[in-house]
Amino acid sequence: xxxxxxxxxxxxxxxxxxxxxxxxxxxxxxxxxxxxxxNGAGKSTxxxxxxxxxxxxxxxxEIAGERVEKLSPVAAHKLGIACIYQxxxxxxxxxxxxxxxxxxxxxxxLSRVDWNSRRNQAQKLLRRIGxxxxxxxxxxxxxxxxxxxxxxxxxxxxxxxxxxxxxxTASLTQKETGLLFAVILDLRSSGAGVIYxxxxxxxxxxxxxxxxxxxxxxxxxTRNVCRSRGDETQTSQSESDKRLLTSSPTLTESELIRMMxxxxxxxxxxPAQSAPGETVLSLKNLGCTAGGVKNVSLDVRAGxxxxxxxxxxxxxxxxxxxxxGITPADAGEIILRGEKVEIHSPQEAVARGIAYxxxxxxxxxxxxxxxxxxxxxxxxxxxxxxxxxxxxxxxRACALDFIRQLDVRAYGPEAPGHSLSGGNQQKVSLAxxxxxxxxxxxxxxxxQGVDVGAKSEIHKIIRRLAKDGLAVLMISSDLPEILGxxxxxxxxxxxxxAATLPGKSGAHEVMSAALGQKGAxx
Amino acid sequence: MNKYFREFSAAAALGILLLxxxxxxxxxxxxxPLLSLATREAPTxxxxxxxxxxxxxxxxxxxxxxxxxxxxxxxGLLAAMHWPLALVLATTILIGTTFGAFNGALxxxxxxxxxxxxxxxxxxxxxxxxxxxxxxxxxxxxxxQWFGLPQMTGQWTLVLVALAILILLALTLKHxxxxxxxxxxxxxxxAARLAGIRPRMMTFGVFVFMGxxxxxxxxxNTIQSPQVDPNSGTGLELKTIAAVVVGGVAISGxxxxxxxxxxxxxxxxxxxxxxxxxxVEAFWGKAIQGATILLAxxxxxxxxxxxRY
Numbered sequence: 001x002x003x004x005x006x007x008x009x010x011x012x013x014x015x016x017x018x019x020x021x022x023x024x025x026x027x028x029x030x031x032x033x034x035x036x037x038x039n040g041a042g043k044s045t046x047x048x049x050x051x052x053x054x055x056x057x058x059x060x061x062e063i064a065g066e067r068v069e070k071l072s073p074v075a076a077h078k079l080g081i082a083c084i085y086q087x088x089x090x091x092x093x094x095x096x097x098x099x100x101x102x103x104x105x106x107x108x109x110l111s112r113v114d115w116n117s118r119r120n121q122a123q124k125l126l127r128r129i130g131x132x133x134x135x136x137x138x139x140x141x142x143x144x145x146x147x148x149x150x151x152x153x154x155x156x157x158x159x160x161x162x163x164x165x166x167x168x169t170a171s172l173t174q175k176e177t178g179l180l181f182a183v184i185l186d187l188r189s190s191g192a193g194v195i196y197x198x199x200x201x202x203x204x205x206x207x208x209x210x211x212x213x214x215x216x217x218x219x220x221x222t223r224n225v226c227r228s229r230g231d232e233t234q235t236s237q238s239e240s241d242k243r244l245l246t247s248s249p250t251l252t253e254s255e256l257i258r259m260m261x262x263x264x265x266x267x268x269x270x271p272a273q274s275a276p277g278e279t280v281l282s283l284k285n286l287g288c289t290a291g292g293v294k295n296v297s298l299d300v301r302a303g304x305x306x307x308x309x310x311x312x313x314x315x316x317x318x319x320x321x322x323x324x325g326i327t328p329a330d331a332g333e334i335i336l337r338g339e340k341v342e343i344h345s346p347q348e349a350v351a352r353g354i355a356y357x358x359x360x361x362x363x364x365x366x367x368x369x370x371x372x373x374x375x376x377x378x379x380x381x382x383x384x385x386x387x388x389x390x391x392x393x394x395x396r397a398c399a400l401d402f403i404r405q406l407d408v409r410a411y412g413p414e415a416p417g418h419s420l421s422g423g424n425q426q427k428v429s430l431a432x433x434x435x436x437x438x439x440x441x442x443x444x445x446x447x448q449g450v451d452v453g454a455k456s457e458i459h460k461i462i463r464r465l466a467k468d469g470l471a472v473l474m475i476s477s478d479l480p481e482i483l484g485x486x487x488x489x490x491x492x493x494x495x496x497x498a499a500t501l502p503g504k505s506g507a508h509e510v511m512s513a514a515l516g517q518k519g520a521x522x
Numbered sequence: 523m524n525k526y527f528r529e530f531s532a533a534a535a536l537g538i539l540l541l542x543x544x545x546x547x548x549x550x551x552x553x554x555p556l557l558s559l560a561t562r563e564a565p566t567x568x569x570x571x572x573x574x575x576x577x578x579x580x581x582x583x584x585x586x587x588x589x590x591x592x593x594x595x596x597x598g599l600l601a602a603m604h605w606p607l608a609l610v611l612a613t614t615i616l617i618g619t620t621f622g623a624f625n626g627a628l629x630x631x632x633x634x635x636x637x638x639x640x641x642x643x644x645x646x647x648x649x650x651x652x653x654x655x656x657x658x659x660x661x662x663x664x665x666x667q668w669f670g671l672p673q674m675t676g677q678w679t680l681v682l683v684a685l686a687i688l689i690l691l692a693l694t695l696k697h698x699x700x701x702x703x704x705x706x707x708x709x710x711x712x713a714a715r716l717a718g719i720r721p722r723m724m725t726f727g728v729f730v731f732m733g734x735x736x737x738x739x740x741x742x743n744t745i746q747s748p749q750v751d752p753n754s755g756t757g758l759e760l761k762t763i764a765a766v767v768v769g770g771v772a773i774s775g776x777x778x779x780x781x782x783x784x785x786x787x788x789x790x791x792x793x794x795x796x797x798x799x800x801x802v803e804a805f806w807g808k809a810i811q812g813a814t815i816l817l818a819x820x821x822x823x824x825x826x827x828x829x830r831y
Binding site for chain 1: 696700702705710715719777
């Protein structure tokens, strides 16, 4: 077996914070090595050292057996290291072929561009990963998952031997995830090494040969994984599978979680509510041409969590945006607590007691330059500052209250938004909306990209809010989350509700409704 | 790093300059020339306050110089027609407000980039005025200069008006909801919109306000001399944007204070007269002003680079 990458005792500090405290990590040819850890455990820093974005303070890096002294992004690229980030780093105004071409050529910026070969090459790469994307499409027009596939095509085209994937499935649907997994296995059997980062434990059991868990900048340990996927590996039997057979006692999910958080935490979701109250929000044949939402009828009751399941592009976010007045409805009715209302703007929605915690919190949930306190009170100026004169004492008290209630980890109400981790930003975003004392709370992917510990805390908060009488409409692409949290599940497909299922439904029922298979929703 | 690092460094630079003057050219600190300097800069301060709001809101208005010229000439013509001065003032502010609303409607209503819109209006108003008036100066009747007050009183009035506007706006930005919303829209307009703020109304608002302040500043300028120069306000946009940037307002929006802008303006305003007093040739003034602006922008760049990691 060939060793592709070996990091020994790597350290890295940012000011007073030691992000990596002597981490050793290795990657063999033909393996998928998962990297696991809560947000802030040091995964990103480690990745940035491998890609040359950061220089380590101490320790050594060996690539393919050779010691590398100074690794820069350009050198890493030449050594065959490619990284696929959560947020694709493509040029939105260029076509797919141009984007791929830029990565492949790049070396001589004065040479003539051979458009035909560039296009053919792009097409070949896209076909190889099974992506149905036109090479002439502008990247701007592609969905997030499609952009991710283009990124993968770039990495493949560059002949990368070490491929790093940072939460690649965060915004992918089941089908796209399947495609991606096939690509990863293909990479593996071709002798490349894949470093795979994900918060979804089931993926790690499905894909990884080994897993390394980081905690607080240290490596807690590296374990062999007994992959749950049995049949597929038979054909591509290699040394890695022999290693599997002799692997140490079976690794379990709870063991991994314990390694990550240093304590046992239950993956069990908070218990569901037994008796929901009156109907708070009722949609009747709601439609919005601009958002592609059509003919949606739905009731949400006080005290219940209604999940919106479905594939990416099924119209879930679009429905939320329609209810919230961002893309106002042009057909049907919205009935709020028995009263027919028209909502033309977010302001009207807020005034009527609807809150929407948006999906992309990094962009729209939290204003990164503003302190936590100002972020939290953004929507309630009229209430806590009567006479519009800002009272900083009241603001601070309100923020401290939410910081305690939601257990936000920040150094204080004056900490700027960008200093918080993803999970805590999400809590700040949530606090802003809870402050408006809504009757209906719409959550769009509330735990996306949030570490396991914070995820379970957010779940408890959501359940508690429902218990307090809020009607919760939760959009999620995380199937266990939907199954574990919901009182009822509405599955969307093609901009409308395909089925409404009880909360205790199985994963199979939800998926088949989302995919539009026969017999769904019965 | 300290939140107000930029404001402090502008203040430190000003302090060093004043200290150097105190040691090498104490003659700089004579009350009468200083009052004249302050009076000359008072209209600029008023415009700079408006410009700060516009830039915090992540927009820019480079047409202020032309608006200023048109407002000045209008004020002069109205005064020459013996309108009561209060009415002249109100009308001038109204004209400025209209110009601001025009810019605001194009930027906020149609979503056009403010740099292009205000570049167009800058040229249009300036050339329109030149074409209409053929560069003729307006002679003001007696009793208009210094509002008919003794010169000292008039000068003090202007300085105090400018300072009052500075203080009122600074308090608004910090202590009134609408001020907070300007920062929110400048940081992230979409996030602000989702939080129930109307970013387009805010953007329209800052342009309208900018226009109103420009009108007021034009009036404050007009009453300083017995004639109105049709070319007044040339370069005003550069002067005010420079003061705003040197004072630590982020050109990318969402950050900055009016105290910083005040310091920045004082610093830039003092450089030229200071050079005269220090017996440095005057043409170095512009170069040093430029270098100061460059330094401020570089400091911003270094700061945001550090923040990124």
